[in-house]
Amino acid sequence: MSAPLLEIRDVSTFYGAVEALKGVSLTVAPGEIVTLIGANGAGKSTLLMTICGDPRARAGRVIFDGQDITEQPTHRIVRGGIAQSPEGRRVFPRMSVHENLLMGAQSSGINPAPGLEQVFTLFPRLKEREAQRAGTLSGGEQQMLAIARALMAQPRLLLLDEPSLGLAPLVSRQIFQAIRRLNAETGLTVLLVEQNANQALRLAHRGYVLVTGRITLSGTGRELLARPEVRDAYLGGH
Amino acid sequence: MAYALQQLINGVSLGMIYGLIAIGYTMVYGIIGMINFAHGDIFMIGAFLSLIGLLLVTSGGMLDGAAAIVLVLALSMAFTALYGWTVERVAYRPLRGSFRLAPLISAIGMSIVLQNYVQVSQGARVKPIEPVVHGGFTLMQDGTFAVQLSTMQILIVVTTLLVLAVFTWLVTRTPLGRAMRACEQDRRMASLLGIDTDRTISITFVIGAALAAVAGTMYLLRYGVIDFYIGFLVGVKAFTAAVLGGIGNLPGAVLGGLLIGLIETFWSAYFSIQYKDVAAFSILILTLIFMPTGLLGRTEVEKV
Ligand SMILES: Nc1ncnc2c1ncn2[C@@H]1O[C@H](COP(=O)(O)OP(=O)(O)OP(=O)(O)O)[C@@H](O)[C@H]1O
């Protein structure tokens, strides 16, 4: 197995006195799609944000591409090649769709033109709405924008926090297909948090199950899908 | 009629000065949600630096007229910007993430520090200068009353419009301006996109201070007298302008500045010159009570 692109080693994260992550370890190899599933409040979003240093891990190490990034400021971490489509979408409401996308590419200094073309192929709806203020987009459109904005940085590691949230089933399927295609064609590495565990585990090479701040299970997508405890807790008995 | 026209001219040129300072209040409020009470004193520093610059530049008889003014303006902007940067770095940044009132208290402290610093280093006496910009036009003669448009007033309006044009371009069209707006709308997300938000905030203070320096230079040249205390009164009026226009809203700051300038001028002309400052304070209070979002405050619907 090649050296991991991302390695999280015994990471603990606190909100005040509340320990949201209690010694989490996981790895993501280059070119892998890894999914993280878990109930509400398990700490999934906290983990993605901790990778970006906001909040910062109080214990443990975050290693990206062989470099210890645990203590680096957030803007440095993401400039190193990590992009996140965060929980709650967080598009800039008083900027146009176009400007939101430019923000995605801004700090990496890359030419935004190829990225724009790529995300407009992926989400033609955004092309139609290019001049519209992001705050007036529908929820699903905002979700597309958040993902597209993350892709604009041409990251090596893409962190997606519930990308299918609020999307119609068809659009949600399109997004999963898009992730698969990006991964297959460009080797993009993805760490995916999903409520839709069924779809996520089918898509992912490997998965981890997070329960109140601890990893309790891990394995390939197929292995996890077959586990009875996963079926009962996260697959709604399908 | 002629009298009113004259007041209009005076009001607009005064309002431009308020508008330039109001931008600094509104920008800082937009990006870190605090009222920078030291901003009026940054304007005062700008006026003093212009005064020093003017004495240096004209004393040797090296330069005069337009070249001197441009040079003085540039020097004052550069050094005042440095003050703005330092104030943020020393008094506000260490308190980021502290309780909400902390930077506000620090700002009031900074305001006192700047005033005393200038009072001690420059003396408490009023500083007059010889008029630098002379001449003007008589627009209209109505009996014995002549409507005057001075070269200085033209200079204020033209300079302000130029500065505002550059500033607007910067905020709306450049990556830096986009980063500033991103920080204003969601600072945490901006840093998730690789924006160095501390640096962006610093730049905001630098730009606000540079604009205040333009206002300081114009104030000095127009009124010819300054002292260490001008920052307070002018600052409160500019702050009122920012609130009236809708705090956080950049065009609103300019609009508010113009309105305050006009109201103050007309009030002095038709009611009472002694109570002209009361007019500005009354507007501040009335705005806060009846229209807290200001004239151009946000009303559009947003999904969150
Ligand atoms: N800013 C915060 N301050 C205090 N506690 C927080 C904060 N953010 C999250 N928490 C707590 O940390 C725990 C983990 O939250 P997190 O958002 O990571 O969960 P999650 O797995 O993403 O849940 P969901 O599926 O609902 O998005 C929760 O108990 C939550 O209440």
Ligand SMILES: [Mg+2]
């Ligand atoms: Mg979450």
